[in-house]
Structures are given as structure tokens and as C-alpha cells.
Amino acid sequence: VALCEAxxxxxxxxxxxxxxxxxxxxxxxxxxxxxxxxxxxxxVLALGAALVNVQIxxxxxxxxxxxxxxTRDHVGSFLTESRNLGTHxxxxxxxxxxxxxxxxVLLSRVGERVAADMRRALFSNLLRQDIAFFDAKKTGQLVSxxxxxxxxxxSSFKLVISQGLRGCTQVxxxxxxxxxxxxxxxxxxxxxxxxxxxxxxxxxSALRKLSRQCQxxxxxxxxxxxxxxxNVRTVRAFAMEQREEELYGAELGGSRCKAEELGRGIALFxxxxxxxxxxxxxxxxxxxxxxxxxxxxxxxDLMSFLVASQTVQRSMASLSVLFGQxxxxxxxxxxxxxxxxxxxxxxxxxxxxxxxxxLRGSITFHNVCFSYPCRxxxxxxxxxxxxxxxxxxxxxxxxxxxGKTTVASLLERxxxxxxxxxxxxxxxxxxxxxxxxxxxxxxxxxxxxxxxxTTIMENIRFGKLDASDEEVYAAAREANAHEFITSFPExxxxxxxxxxxxxxxxxxxxxAIARAxxxxxSVLILDEATxxxxxxxxxxxxxxxxxxxxxxxxxxxxHRLSTVRGAHQIVVLxxxxxxxxxxxxxxxxKGRLYSELIRRQALDAPPPExxx
Ligand code: ADP
Ligand code: MG
Numbered sequence: 001v002a003l004c005e006a007x008x009x010x011x012x013x014x015x016x017x018x019x020x021x022x023x024x025x026x027x028x029x030x031x032x033x034x035x036x037x038x039x040x041x042x043x044v045l046a047l048g049a050a051l052v053n054v055q056i057x058x059x060x061x062x063x064x065x066x067x068x069x070x071t072r073d074h075v076g077s078f079l080t081e082s083r084n085l086g087t088h089x090x091x092x093x094x095x096x097x098x099x100x101x102x103x104x105v106l107l108s109r110v111g112e113r114v115a116a117d118m119r120r121a122l123f124s125n126l127l128r129q130d131i132a133f134f135d136a137k138k139t140g141q142l143v144s145x146x147x148x149x150x151x152x153x154x155s156s157f158k159l160v161i162s163q164g165l166r167g168c169t170q171v172x173x174x175x176x177x178x179x180x181x182x183x184x185x186x187x188x189x190x191x192x193x194x195x196x197x198x199x200x201x202x203x204x205s206a207l208r209k210l211s212r213q214c215q216x217x218x219x220x221x222x223x224x225x226x227x228x229x230x231n232v233r234t235v236r237a238f239a240m241e242q243r244e245e246e247l248y249g250a251e252l253g254g255s256r257c258k259a260e261e262l263g264r265g266i267a268l269f270x271x272x273x274x275x276x277x278x279x280x281x282x283x284x285x286x287x288x289x290x291x292x293x294x295x296x297x298x299x300x301d302l303m304s305f306l307v308a309s310q311t312v313q314r315s316m317a318s319l320s321v322l323f324g325q326x327x328x329x330x331x332x333x334x335x336x337x338x339x340x341x342x343x344x345x346x347x348x349x350x351x352x353x354x355x356x357x358x359l360r361g362s363i364t365f366h367n368v369c370f371s372y373p374c375r376x377x378x379x380x381x382x383x384x385x386x387x388x389x390x391x392x393x394x395x396x397x398x399x400x401x402x403g404k405t406t407v408a409s410l411l412e413r414x415x416x417x418x419x420x421x422x423x424x425x426x427x428x429x430x431x432x433x434x435x436x437x438x439x440x441x442x443x444x445x446x447x448x449x450x451x452x453x454t455t456i457m458e459n460i461r462f463g464k465l466d467a468s469d470e471e472v473y474a475a476a477r478e479a480n481a482h483e484f485i486t487s488f489p490e491x492x493x494x495x496x497x498x499x500x501x502x503x504x505x506x507x508x509x510x511x512a513i514a515r516a517x518x519x520x521x522s523v524l525i526l527d528e529a530t531x532x533x534x535x536x537x538x539x540x541x542x543x544x545x546x547x548x549x550x551x552x553x554x555x556x557x558x559h560r561l562s563t564v565r566g567a568h569q570i571v572v573l574x575x576x577x578x579x580x581x582x583x584x585x586x587x588x589x590k591g592r593l594y595s596e597l598i599r600r601q602a603l604d605a606p607p608p609e610x611x612x
Contacts, residue, residue, distance in 0.1 A: 140223030156329025443521030451500030506537025
């Protein structure tokens with residue numbers, strides 16, 4: 001635990017002063033390795049296409065030569081002389097088209113597969129992060145890593161292979177031609193190039209940093225939009241459209257500024273490189289000219305040299321355009337890989353399970369202390385000790401914000417205690433398999449049930465994927481939901497809308513209860529399950545809950561005390577500790593915190609005796 005905390009301690013991972021994450025080449029290599037063969041083939045085809053590209057101007061030159069010859073002296077047949085060259089060129093054109101087609105097909109195959117693999121890996125690693133991770137992150141930002149960043153990375157990867165390879169081959173091919181024309185001039189060219197490259201690299205790293213910031217800002221804007229669109233009902237209810245617009249506008253403005261800054265950086269880079277290359281041409285003419293004057297070079301060769309070095313320059317320029325894309329691609333890749341290597345403190349699975357026939361469902365919190373990782377100094381629970389006897393109903397009451405939901409979260413092992421232990425049948429939760437614990441032992445029903453935007457059937461089956469239809473119906477009946485479900489025209493195939501938006505609160509809650517019951521949990525946690533409901537829904541839900549509680553270890557968390565009178569034991573939580581324990585009557589007799597709470601609620605709510 002101590003180790004985990006040390007890692008989780010700096011919550012602001014991307015804040016200033018934190019080392020910038022670097023592109024993870026090793027991980028990238030792992031994604032690339034399965035496709036090396038296809039990638040290799042693509043590279044070979046692309047190289048072939050580029051080589052053909054270098055050939056074509058030479059042949060065209062020869063053709064022009066022939067044309068020039070016939071414009072000078074009109075003897076012989078132009079057609080016979082040029083036919084060979086023409087067919088040769090046609091073949092090359094065809095070959096180039098074929099090679100281009102081939103490498104693009106292979107490249108898009110590799111690119112799409114690597115991107116899909118990356119998305120799958122990132123998604124699965126995001127899903128297994130600690131709940132604390134999600135406390136600190138916005139969904140929109142995470143989603144944009146899955147979408148935009150992978151997309152950006154993929155397209156620059158493909159560009160590097162296609163354009164980059166062509167540019168490099170042309171540069172290399174022309175350099176060979178150049179060195180055949182004049183070694184001396186080529187050497188001079190080669191001396192100037194590394195100096196320029198060094199300067200370019202320096203600028204490049206600055207641009208990379210800028211690009212990273214730029215993408216982060218875009219993700220922030222996306223997150224604002226995501227939150228507003230996702231919670232559009234709340235936004236509408238508060239008439240906050242304009243404020244959301246302003247928020248989005250502000251973030252968007254920020255990202256525009258950054259992007260413009262990046263654009264200026266790239267423009268500066270390209271402007272400077274264009275000057276540099278032009279100066280190189282001038283230098284070549286100057287030095288070449290003096291060589292010609294000293295009769296060490298013919299004028300024609302100097303001309304050819306210039307033409308070839310122009311090709312080099314053009315290729316280099318297109319490479320520098322590509323460089324901008326590479327910068328963006330690398331920083332997008334960095335962001336994709338960042339969360340791919342992050343490992344959670346609480347694993348999803350691993351550890352042992354207690355066989356169902358031996359499971360009693362007795363739960364104990366031993367001197368548990370807890371503070372949330374994103375708010376380390378704030379102690380929610382201190383020295384909290386509580387036992388839930390098997391098959392009994394224990395109610396946890398206390399003020400709002402007192403840490404009741406936190407107790408439930410610890411039981412679900414969304415977090416580990418800072419100190420102390422939570423045990424199930426005497427075994428530390430940390431030694432048990434979390435997916436078994438959550439999937440089969442504990443049924444958790446929260447105040448705000450969240451459904452998925454699919455059918456009722458699938459929503460209930462979310463509790464147990466292999467549940468038969470009969471099991472689903474049984475769970476729905478137990479949850480008092482069968483009746484309203486069958487009253488819908490589509491019955492169990494009714495689609496409930498995003499997060500269950502097309503159902504009433506009570507209906508949603510009953511579906512959530514059915515979803516929890518279908519896995520036949522031994523332990524049931526009801527976290528203020530009825531407090532958001534009107535009294536009629538509350539009666540239906542409460543009835544379902546009472547039925548479901550029989551024979552199970554139940555932790556009822558309740559703010560409204562009328563709902564917990566029947567519990568075997570009532571525990572009052574205050575200041576992160578257990579203050580009072582007893583039955584309703586015992587605690588009333590004590591006349592301390594509990595009776596005080598009862599008195600206060602009786603003042604602002606109808607007394608529990610009143611029939612509702
Ligand atoms: P209750 O359920 O009793 O109303 P909670 O357990 O939800 O109270 O919250 C207890 C305290 O912990 C509150 O002060 C709340 O602000 C804080 N808290 C709750 N959830 C988180 C979280 N995810 N991260 C940080 N603090 C939290
Ligand atoms: Mg709560």
C-alpha cells in the first residue's frame with residue numbers, strides 16, 4: 001500500500017515541473033512487430049516506386065535530347081528512334097503505378113491494424129485503471145486519446161513511410177548522381193547539411209513540446225464539450241447553455257492560440273530552411289563557378305549538378321513539411337502510450353476466491369483509516385471498525401458527507417484503506433480476487449443508478465453475462481420490475497436511452513436492483529437506494545429491497561432514517577468513526593446522536609408513522 005501511495009502521490013501528473021513523458025519506442029516496436037513482414041513489403045515497394053521515380057527524369061532527359069536532335073537536323077525517323085525509349089517509359093509508368101498501388105494498400109493495412117491494436121490496448125488499460133485515476137481525469141480527455149491521438153499518430157506513421165521514404169530515396173539517388181558529377185562540390189554540400197540538420201533538430205524539439213501542449217489544450221476543449229453534451233439535461237435545467245458556450249469558447253480560444261503558435265513555429269522552421277537551401281544553391285553556383293573557371297568542371301556538369309541539387313532541395317523541403325507531421329504524430333503517440341503503460345495499484349483480477357459453499361459473507365472493517373488519493377490530507381475515515389454479521393442487515397447512518405459511500409467503496413475495493421484492513425470471512429480483501437468479489441459476491445446498488453443505452457434485457461444481464469432469460473425474469477420479478485417492463489410495448493427489448501434517460505427514477509432503480517440480484521450476491525450494499533425517489537416509487541423499491549435482503553449480508557446506507565428502523569443493527573458514523581451501535585430502540589433509549597438525528601429529521605420530514 002505504501003508503495004502504491006508513493007506512486008499515486010503527485011496527483012497533478014501533467015502539471016508544470018513534471019517531466020514530460022517521452023515517446024515509448026519499445027512499446028511502438030511491440031505493436032509494429034507482428035506486421036513487420038507486411039511493413040517490410042510495403043517499404044520495398046515504396047522504395048521501388050521511388051527508384052523508378054529517379055529513373056524517369058533520366059529517360060525523359062534522353063527523350064528530350066532526341067527531340068532536340070530532330071529540331072536541329074531533320075534526318076532519320078523520329079518515331080523509330082524514340083519508340084524504344086517510349087515503350088521503356090510506358091513500362092516504367094505502369095510499374096510505378098503498380099508499385100504505388102501496392103505499397104499504399106499494404107501501408108494502410110499495417111496502419112489500420114496497428115491503430116486498432118493500439119486503441120484496443122489503450123482502452124483495455126484505461127478500463128483497468130484505479131477508480132482514483134478516474135477521479136482525477138476527465139472522460140473527454142481520455143476519449144480523445146483513444147480517437148484523435150491514435151488517428152494523428154496513424155496518419156503521420158503512414159506519411160513517414162510513404163512520403164518520407166520517397167523523399168529520402170530521391171535525396172539519396174540524387175546525391176549519388178551529384179557525387180558522380182563532382183565529388184568536391186558534393187562534399188561541400190555534405191558539410192553544410194549536418195550543420196543545418198543540427199539547427200533543425202533543436203527547433204524540432206521545441207516544436208514537439210509546443211505540439212504536445214497544443215494537443216492537450218484541444219483535449220481540454222473536447223472534455224468541456226463532452227461534459228456539457230453528456231449532461232445536457234442539467235445544462236438545460238439551469239439555462240447554462242451560454243456559460244457552457246463561453247467555457248468551450250475559452251478552451252477553444254486557448255487551443256487556437258497554441259495551434260497558431262505551433263503554426264508560426266513550423267512556418268519559421270520552413271522559412272528558415274528555405275533560406276538555407278537557397279543559400280546552398282547560391283553557394284554551389286559560386287564555388288562551382290570558381291571550379292569551372294579553374295577548368296576543374298565543365299559548365300554542363302555544373303548545370304546538371306544544379307538541377308540534381310534542386311531535386312535534393314525539393315525533396316528536403318517536402319521532408320521538412322513531413323517533419324511537422326512527424327512532430328505532431330510523435331506527441332500524439334506519446335499521449336497514447338502514456339496511459340498504456342500505467343499500471344493500477346488495485347489489479348482487476350488475481351488472488352484467490354472462496355468457494356460458494358464455504359462463503360458465509362461476514363465482513364469486518366478493522367481500524368480502517370482512509371483518505372482519497374486525490375485529497376491526501378483529508379481523512380474521511382479514522383480508526384473505523386465495523387462488523388457485518390452474515391445474513392444480517394446493518395444500517396449505516398450519519399450526516400451527508402460523513403463517509404458512508406466511502407465505506408461502500410472500500411468494500412467494493414474501489415480503493416484500498418490507507419491503514420487497517422477490510423476482511424471477508426476473515427480474509428483480507430487484498431488477498432482476494434477483485435473481479436470475483438465484485439462480480440459474484442457483492443451486489444451494489446447506488447443512489448443514482450446508471451444504466452447503459454441498450455435494452456432492458458441486456459442491462460439486467462450486465463450483472464451476469466451468462467444468465468438465462470428465466471434468471472433475468474426472476475431477478476426482475478424480485479426487484480418489482482417485471483410488471484412495468486412487460487407493460488412497455490417492447491417489453492424486455494425496450495431500449496432505455498443513454499444512461500437510462502427514458503425511464504423514471506424508480507424504474508431505473510428497480511432495473512439496477514434486478515441487475516444486482518441476477519448475480520445472486522451474498523452481500524448487498526444499498527447506498528441510499530431510495531433517497532432520490534418519490535414515496536410511491538420508494539415503497540415499490542423498498543419492498544423489493546426488503547425481499548432481496550432476506551438471507552444476505554446487507555449494508556444499508558441511509559440518510560432517511562425511516563428506512564432503517566428494521567435493521568438488525570444501526571451504526572452511527574460521525575467524524576469518520578463509529579459513534580453508536582445498537583437497534584433502533586436501544587439507540588433511541590440512549591438518547592444521543594441517533595435520537596438527535598431522528599429528532600432533526602422529524603422536524604423537517606413527516607414522521608415515519610404517517611402512512612404514505
Ligand atoms: P456520504 O456518502 O456519507 O455522504 P461520502 O463517503 O460520499 O459521504 O464522502 C465522504 C467525504 O469524502 C466527503 O467529504 C467527500 O467530499 C469526500 N469524497 C467523496 N468522494 C470522493 C472522491 N472520489 N475523491 C475525493 N474526495 C471524495
Ligand atoms: Mg453517499
